[in-house]
Amino acid sequence: MIGLGRGRRAVKDPVQESNLFRVRAAEGFLIIALCLSVLLGRYVWLQVLRHDEFSGRADENRIKLKPLPPSRGLIYDRNGVLLAENILDYRLEVIPEQAGDVDATLARLGQVIAISPDDRDQFEALRQVKRRFHNIPLRYALSEQEVSRFALERHRFPGVEVVPYLTRFYPQGSDFAHVVGYVGRIDDEDRERLEDARYSATTHIGKTGIERYYEDLLLGEVGYERVETNAEGRALRVLGRVPSKPGRHLRLSIDARLQRAAVAAFAGRAGAAVAIDPRNGEVLAMVSQPAFDPNQFVNGISRKDYAALIGDPRRPLYNRAVLGGYEPGSTIKPFIGLMGLRLGLRTPGDTIWSSGEYRLPGQNAVWRDWKRGGHGEVNLREALAQSVNTYFYDLAVDTGIDRLEPEMRAFGFGAPTGLDLTGEPSGVLPSRSWKQKRFGKAWYPGETVIAGIGQGYWVVTPVQLAHALSTLAARGVSHRPHLLMSLQAGIDADPEPVAILPDRPPIEATPAQWDAVREGMEAVMHSPSGTARAFGFDAPYRIAGKSGTAQRARRRGNQEYNENTTPEHLRHQALFVAFAPAEAPTIAVALVVEHGSSGSKAAAPVARAILDAYLNPPSAEATP
């Protein structure tokens, strides 16, 4: 026998060896049985004690929730005219797995459908993060021609699909650009402030206007599909679904016909107009000119178009109606006049003498009337009709800034109105404390003088002015201005009116006092001496109005203002406030025409056009 270590060898004992082996085999079997018991113990632990946990994890593995986007609520005007809808549009999507050579496909596709470098960049970015079998959008908003052109060539493009989707559309275009606003793709800034779960399937979010303010109502609720998914993430079958709930439809108080008439009345000039129903605070029209087409923003505005809008010196993106700050000028005079009556400093019959110049005792400064030589003896009615500065200089000085400020605050000046749009500023209601805070300087008596005619530090927004005017028209009853009138769950559902938040306490004055101010404002439009009689004398209804001219260039001494020689940006801003019918007003309008010389010449015809459109529709088609 061959052996590796033949050295010292003990004698073999077969029987003893056999017995030794049996012992060893038995010991080995015991150890093995023990080890397998431990192994089984582990399976018991996994399959019995931790079964629930692992069952959950197995389901988590395979069941993915695929969010279903809710359809965004529609926006209507008060008569049911669509202001924002969801329309079917088409986008081009590429599935890299099926397309094969993606770059070659895109190159060929470019010959059929225009693909910009922007589109291409976005596509590549998505391609990095998505799986090969996922659809990646390449171009949105295909035109009908593009869709049909692609349909003809479709066989050449495996893995490329034209997919229908719902997109926001603003049928009224630029007319409602600032009120309704627009939606845009969710960006990083939005992502920081929103709840991710609610937006898991939504690509767009309200960026401005009503779309932004009522985002929560418009959005709706996301739905889910429970999808069985393999490890790659490929969906295999749908296990169940919770449908999405569409957003609420909004009915705005805006009257589309009135809005369009107001836009037309501006005839391309820059400015803003706000019309409010003084009986309830409903905003009937809100115009800011120039405007822009909100549809440009929905699926991403091109850099060139955006640069053009941003760079336009006339600032079309700026919502002047809410954000624009203007010196109210003489439009403040009715409020100052009422203040005099309320505080008992004047009666409607009290007169003052306008010599054309006003001086404070012991001061050299001179404040003028707009009419050289003055208006002579005037009471409140005439002071309003002819816009006599001296009357209001004198009244403001008698009142003093410390009493003037709270009187004006009661009308809502110096604070946001609470309108349902974001970003509304406070404006400036001049006061001793405001000046101290803002400039660290004491109040000068001369500043009280000009505060009485709406000049100096005064800043009001058109919506503030319209709100204050509504309160005046409603004889002191204040309603918070609002755009949202009612909500609807669906197109056929009954409207649910929205609760209107209470506004300031009413302003108390006697009927005679209200009448005096109203009559003064009516005289502006209808009396032979009225500054805006040219735009009121032929009206089939009575208008209470007041013009205002905010001065960009101050008159110095006797220098005359000539609108034809003054550069446009230094020309006056023309303001006008008006409510009608004067005895029982249903509409109150405040408007500004920028660089429009005087309020009575430039702004009054716009106000008249708006009032006509509302109270005296030109043709039968507009009559409900």
Place this chain on the structure above:
Amino acid sequence: MIDFDLMARLEHRAARWLKRPRVDLFLLGALLAVAVAGLVVLFSASAEDPGQVVNQALRLLLGFTVLFVFARIPPTVFRTWTPWFYAFTVALLIAVLIFGEGRGAHRWLDFKIIRFQPSEFAKLALPMMVAWYLHDRALPPTWRNLAVCAVLIGLPALLIMDQPDLGTALLVSASGAFVVFLAGIGWMRISLILGSGLACLPVLWHFMHEYQRNRVRMFLDPEADPLGNGWNIIQSQIAVGSGGVFGKGWLGSTQARLDFLPEHTTDFIFAVFSEEFGLIGVIAIIAVYLFIIGRGLWIAANARDTFSRLLAGSISMTFFVYVMVNGGMIAGLLPVVGVPMPLVSYGGTSAVSLLAGFGILMSIHAHRLRGR
């Protein structure tokens, strides 16, 4: 025309075979049971691909053919050829180191016609060689004999580990160690050897490949990298745990069918089994495995000579290592090592070499001591 004579002769032979078969019917039945269970799970794990099932069935058929052929060869023939077989295997292992190919690891020898892993030979050659060396020496072995055994085990084991194939190296060295254990080496010595082995673990760590080290790291803390290296361990435990007591039913595995479980027809097929048949199925199959091991040890105990005894015992105990290492890996009890679940995992070579080993067991059983 029917040849009644031939029929009668065949019938007679069948009756004689059943009366005194050359194979142990209990062991054969248990092996067949496991193999059938394996095919059943494979059908599910392969997403109902009949091709893979037929493939595996053919390999098993080859394996059982080898088993029947080996059962007819007397153990003395195996014993005589052992040194040559061992030398041949070591030569192949060296060849595979030089000419071998495979994915990342050099395991395969390609002879144009057949491609195989020489390490599968080592699974038989090594215990045979150690048994051969010890069979005519007084037992329990002396320190000197143990040293020779260590060399006989260590040489092929290191060659396989270098391929690198930690799983097979482990199985091969275990099969050698079991021979030594069964040879009656004292518990004192076992403790000494195991103790020094443990002391050598840091050295082993040093020689391990980075992917092997990662497997150990992941075993210790799979949740540290749940999408990367820890994925297999976590998904496998999810499969087992979600099966519960009664399982999700045949074809009901979501972990395998949705591809969450990697390698679900090969190394991790037992996770699919556990998911579909639950704890009941696991207990049943482990019981069958334990029966195979016990039956193998019983055959060993009744073997005619020392070589047969040691070899039969080692083959049986090595079978346990497969079950323990694979089952432990799937349950997260042991690190991920490429050891298949015997006769269940898809893949031919290990099934054939396993059944060849059981063929030797059958031969030893057929040539056992009789009429004691």
